[in-house]
Amino acid sequence: MNIQSRLDDDADSGRFKAPSGPIEQVRYACALGALASVIAIEGAISITHCGPGCASKQFRALSGVSGYQGGEFHAPSTNIGNREVIFGGADRLDELISSTLKVMEAELYVVQSGCIPGLVGDDVANVVNAYQRRGVPIVFAETLGYRGNNFTGHETVVRAILDQYVAQQAGSAPQTRKGLVNVWSLLPYQNPFWRGDLAEIRRILEGIGLEVNILFGPASLGLEEWRAIPAAELNLVLTPWLGLSLARRLESVYGQPFLHVPAIPIGARATGAFLRQVAEAVEADPARVERFIAREEREYYHYLRDFAGFYSGCASQYKLPSEINIVSESAYALAIAKFFVGDLGLNPGVFVLTENPPDSEQAAIRAAFRDLAPGVDGEPIFEPDGHRAHDWIARRPRIGEYPILFGSTWEGSTAGEIGAPLVEISYPATDEVVLARSYVGYRGALQLLEHAYTAVVRQSTEENPEPSAS
Amino acid sequence: MAINLRTSQAETREQRLGTITQWEGGARELARDSAFTYGCGRDCGPGGRRLCEQSSPYSQASMCAEQIAVTNATIIKDTVVIQHSPIGCASSQSFTSRYSRDLAARRGWKPEDPKSICTNLGEQDMVFGGVDRLADTIRQAYERHHPRVIFVATSCATGIIGDDIDETTRQLEDEIGIPVVPLHCEGFKSRHWSSGWDVIEHAILRRLAPNRPHEKRDDLLNVIHLGGPDVFSPLLNPLGLQVNLVMGGNSLERLADLSTAAATVTMCFVLSYLATGLEQEYGVPEIRAPLPYGLDATDNWLREIARVTRREHLVEAVIASERARIAPELERLREALKGKKGFVAAGAAFAHGLIADLRELGVTVDDAFSFHHDPMTDSKDPRQDSLGHLVQTTGDVEHFTVSPDQHFQAHAALKRANPDFVICRHSGSIAVLAGRMGIPVLPIFYSNDGLGYEGLLTIGRAILRVLPRRRFYQDVAAHSRFPYQQWWLEETNPYALAAETDAQAGLSEA
Numbered sequence: 001m002n003i004q005s006r007l008d009d010d011a012d013s014g015r016f017k018a019p020s021g022p023i024e025q026v027r028y029a030c031a032l033g034a035l036a037s038v039i040a041i042e043g044a045i046s047i048t049h050c051g052p053g054c055a056s057k058q059f060r061a062l063s064g065v066s067g068y069q070g071g072e073f074h075a076p077s078t079n080i081g082n083r084e085v086i087f088g089g090a091d092r093l094d095e096l097i098s099s100t101l102k103v104m105e106a107e108l109y110v111v112q113s114g115c116i117p118g119l120v121g122d123d124v125a126n127v128v129n130a131y132q133r134r135g136v137p138i139v140f141a142e143t144l145g146y147r148g149n150n151f152t153g154h155e156t157v158v159r160a161i162l163d164q165y166v167a168q169q170a171g172s173a174p175q176t177r178k179g180l181v182n183v184w185s186l187l188p189y190q191n192p193f194w195r196g197d198l199a200e201i202r203r204i205l206e207g208i209g210l211e212v213n214i215l216f217g218p219a220s221l222g223l224e225e226w227r228a229i230p231a232a233e234l235n236l237v238l239t240p241w242l243g244l245s246l247a248r249r250l251e252s253v254y255g256q257p258f259l260h261v262p263a264i265p266i267g268a269r270a271t272g273a274f275l276r277q278v279a280e281a282v283e284a285d286p287a288r289v290e291r292f293i294a295r296e297e298r299e300y301y302h303y304l305r306d307f308a309g310f311y312s313g314c315a316s317q318y319k320l321p322s323e324i325n326i327v328s329e330s331a332y333a334l335a336i337a338k339f340f341v342g343d344l345g346l347n348p349g350v351f352v353l354t355e356n357p358p359d360s361e362q363a364a365i366r367a368a369f370r371d372l373a374p375g376v377d378g379e380p381i382f383e384p385d386g387h388r389a390h391d392w393i394a395r396r397p398r399i400g401e402y403p404i405l406f407g408s409t410w411e412g413s414t415a416g417e418i419g420a421p422l423v424e425i426s427y428p429a430t431d432e433v434v435l436a437r438s439y440v441g442y443r444g445a446l447q448l449l450e451h452a453y454t455a456v457v458r459q460s461t462e463e464n465p466e467p468s469a470s
Numbered sequence: 471m472a473i474n475l476r477t478s479q480a481e482t483r484e485q486r487l488g489t490i491t492q493w494e495g496g497a498r499e500l501a502r503d504s505a506f507t508y509g510c511g512r513d514c515g516p517g518g519r520r521l522c523e524q525s526s527p528y529s530q531a532s533m534c535a536e537q538i539a540v541t542n543a544t545i546i547k548d549t550v551v552i553q554h555s556p557i558g559c560a561s562s563q564s565f566t567s568r569y570s571r572d573l574a575a576r577r578g579w580k581p582e583d584p585k586s587i588c589t590n591l592g593e594q595d596m597v598f599g600g601v602d603r604l605a606d607t608i609r610q611a612y613e614r615h616h617p618r619v620i621f622v623a624t625s626c627a628t629g630i631i632g633d634d635i636d637e638t639t640r641q642l643e644d645e646i647g648i649p650v651v652p653l654h655c656e657g658f659k660s661r662h663w664s665s666g667w668d669v670i671e672h673a674i675l676r677r678l679a680p681n682r683p684h685e686k687r688d689d690l691l692n693v694i695h696l697g698g699p700d701v702f703s704p705l706l707n708p709l710g711l712q713v714n715l716v717m718g719g720n721s722l723e724r725l726a727d728l729s730t731a732a733a734t735v736t737m738c739f740v741l742s743y744l745a746t747g748l749e750q751e752y753g754v755p756e757i758r759a760p761l762p763y764g765l766d767a768t769d770n771w772l773r774e775i776a777r778v779t780r781r782e783h784l785v786e787a788v789i790a791s792e793r794a795r796i797a798p799e800l801e802r803l804r805e806a807l808k809g810k811k812g813f814v815a816a817g818a819a820f821a822h823g824l825i826a827d828l829r830e831l832g833v834t835v836d837d838a839f840s841f842h843h844d845p846m847t848d849s850k851d852p853r854q855d856s857l858g859h860l861v862q863t864t865g866d867v868e869h870f871t872v873s874p875d876q877h878f879q880a881h882a883a884l885k886r887a888n889p890d891f892v893i894c895r896h897s898g899s900i901a902v903l904a905g906r907m908g909i910p911v912l913p914i915f916y917s918n919d920g921l922g923y924e925g926l927l928t929i930g931r932a933i934l935r936v937l938p939r940r941r942f943y944q945d946v947a948a949h950s951r952f953p954y955q956q957w958w959l960e961e962t963n964p965y966a967l968a969a970e971t972d973a974q975a976g977l978s979e980a
Contacts, residue, residue: 045953076531084658
């Protein structure tokens with residue numbers, strides 16, 4: 001079996017560098033936190049080679065209080081102690097893998113290493129290789145905490161699964177299936193609404209007649225979809241940058257073309273354009289595509305028509321926001337900015353992008369914020385530190401604007417300072433309980449409006465308490 | 471061994487107390503063998519043997535001391551906590567902040583995000599060291615928030631690369647003029663997260679609890695607790711005592727008052743390091759009576775406090791009035807809980823206390839799960855042997871499993887116990903496990919809930935609130951499964967895997 005080296009070409013490890021300053025109000029996990037992506041794949045289990053608190057802390061942070069998402073977390077872990085630090089932990093990892101196979105039941109095991117094995121120099125690949133040679137479905141992803149965050153860790157983990165599991169499936173190379181697409185979009189668990197959003201993305205793509213490997217979450221069929229990745233006609237990268245390296249990889253291995261759409265569509269205008277773009281790339285039946293779009297739009301605009309009553313000020317005591325400010329990872333920041341500027345007619349305020357994307361991607365991300373509406377540009381700021389994010393937003397001069405703030409729980413005091421309603425859309429969202437809610441596509445856009453303007457109404461009510469009935 | 475405050479590092483519990491994390495058997499046996507390990511300063515009886523820890527080849531993600539130390543430093547007001555680490559260690563900020571705001575609401579404080587900053591170390595720092603970044607972060611922390619104290623917590627990474635935190639904090643303390651206090655809490659250094667309590671209490675003793683011998687107050691009682699509402703003042707004020715509630719969120723002033731108190735009580739002997747240290751360093755007596763779980767224990771605990779603080783003349787009236795006050799509802803709760811079987815999962819002394827509460831409420835407890843076990847406490851006083859006390863006063867616990875919050879072992883233990891409900895410390899994986907197995911679960915977020923007379927009512931009422939949720943949990947249990955092999959799903963011995971490994975080892979030796 002030919003196991004491809006994890007460091008053979010674009011070398012994920014070289015792409016990430018920790019930003020130079022300290023970080024307050026942390027908005028992501030470390031690379032080991034990509035174990036959340038493994039948990040998001042039904043049938044896969046992460047085996048973690050790290051300190052005793054590392055794995056649970058990452059998952060608890062990502063899923064525990066952010067949206068209270070829950071998730072199947074009982075990850076095997078070496079819980080490294082003094083002995084392994086001094087004498088090396090490879091033997092202990094070997095023992096753990098072997099007992100995991102005895103106790104746990106999974107279709108795929110993903111071994112992830114954290115800071116300690118990186119620093120003491122455990123040869124984890126060698127331990128895992130021995131199991132691979134015996135035909136165990138197991139892969140190794142080096143997710144050292146000091147070498148990346150859960151975004152780059154996600155790419156490392158997925159890359160390991162693609163190279164060491166998907167590419168190693170027995171039998172001849174799968175035939176390309178007409179109309180099958182792989183979707184690389186939101187980062188599982190990091191975005192509190194990823195489950196509902198991936199379900200909506202799947203629904204609309206199936207609506208135009210495609211078959212979809214959505215790959216993560218309840219809307220996915222799990223590893224069955226992963227094994228079908230090579231059969232897809234197209235890789236659809238539906239984020240500003242995350243997953244691009246994976247699509248490039250798949251292009252070079254399988255010759256699969258990819259379509260990069262930086263903005264996840266929210267609302268009928270963006271979603272219709274998106275569906276037509278995808279349809280064109282896979283040459284889907286245009287009649288069917290238009291039928292689906294027409295049906296969705298009829299329903300969508302029915303709701304918008306009725307919402308227009310509220311939005312035109314029939315309840316004019318509410319301060320309807322005029323300026324949108326966002327603190328979020330770039331995928332949601334871009335999607336929400338486009339919707340509220342492009343479709344609702346808000347002015348762009350401050351957009352703080354928090355996930356510390358690789359330097360090489362930042363120019364393209366910046367470009368994606370141009371023309372949020374015709375001739376209206378946004379100027380995103382890359383800033384993972386909450387203290388500085390606060391300063392950017394609080395110190396912006398505003399004359400006559402009613403700001404609204406989309407962000408995380410951390411933005412609570414900032415929102416209060418500038419008198420803006422806060423809509424929690426990014427990590428950590430500890431004041432939201434999220435199950436299947438979605439904010440993208442057709443149906444998600446309507447829920448986003450519900451929640452955003454409920455926040456507006458509540459804030460107005462709190463600020464201007466009505467005199468008690470006399 | 472006395473507590474050593476000369477060094478900035480607290481010795482781990484394994485070193486000081488012989489703490490173990492893996493064991494299986496009956497509670498009576500564990501108490502007896504602990505006494506033997508202790509050195510037989512008390513009634514060992516015949517047949518005891520040195521505690522023999524199990525070793526499981528399989529293990530699941532646990533928790534680390536850093537998390538306990540950092541969380542409990544973070545919730546001290548007017549401080550900034552710096553996590554000198556790669557970013558992942560600081561991902562706990564979100565839930566620490568949530569905890570802090572919830573705590574503020576319960577204690578009547580202004581809810582605000584606590585201040586914590588991560589030095590955010592990268593690969594370069596692993597190679598060249600991170601002390602410059604740390605110095606810069608300490609300066610920024612001071613400029614941003616003007617705190618009165620800055621804590622600096624170490625991480626596995628900085629421990630391994632050997633950053634000299636003590637030196638850097640000393641230098642920066644001179645530079646900015648406020649205490650900069652190191653917390654040595656590398657996760658790999660202790661096998662149990664509760665060592666994190668010792669780390670923060672060690673730092674408090676060394677740096678934040680000055681000796682004020684001429685300001686002794688004979689009406690001030692230090693109460694060291696894990697966190698939560700003040701349930702102590704209502705019980706102790708009638709004795710003419712004021713409560714200085716520390717740990718679990720407090721002001722620096724409360725810490726500064728520690729040495730002036732008449733005595734110290736600790737609400738969970740897992741964190742008795744501070745109380746023992748206060749007695750050793752400042753002569754503040756540590757109340758060593760068994761913890762106030764259950765009626766008799768609470769009576770005796772109050773009597774001991776009264777004796778040490780010379781309030782014996784007041785105590786019997788308080789006891790009688792409290793007992794009379796709760797009697798009617800206690801009867802009602804005992805009636806409602808009659809025939810119920812409970813399962814307790816918590817950390818050591820806290821678990822022992824909850825078992826005593828349940829038994830006082832008439833609930834049967836034959837099964838318990840303790841996240842670790844301390845054979846002794848820092849005071850070495852046998853009266854603080856909470857497990858021995860439990861067994862003596864309420865009988866054995868047939869199945870007593872010590873496990874560092876291992877999901878697979880808890881599954882086996884719960885399958886064996888088949889209880890009507892589970893009561894557990896919130897942080898573990900047990901709550902979600904129990905629910906998924908169809909068992910109603912009561913997670914205790916604030917660990918003062920079960921204390922004293924009122925605690926019996928609090929716990930009893932809470933159990934009655936969760937029992938009807940069986941309908942929900944059973945529905946979920948019927949429609950989901952755990953990713954264990956079938957044989958493990960049927961296993962009822964939490965240490966079956968360890969036994970198998972031992973047998974194989976024995977075989978190969980033979």
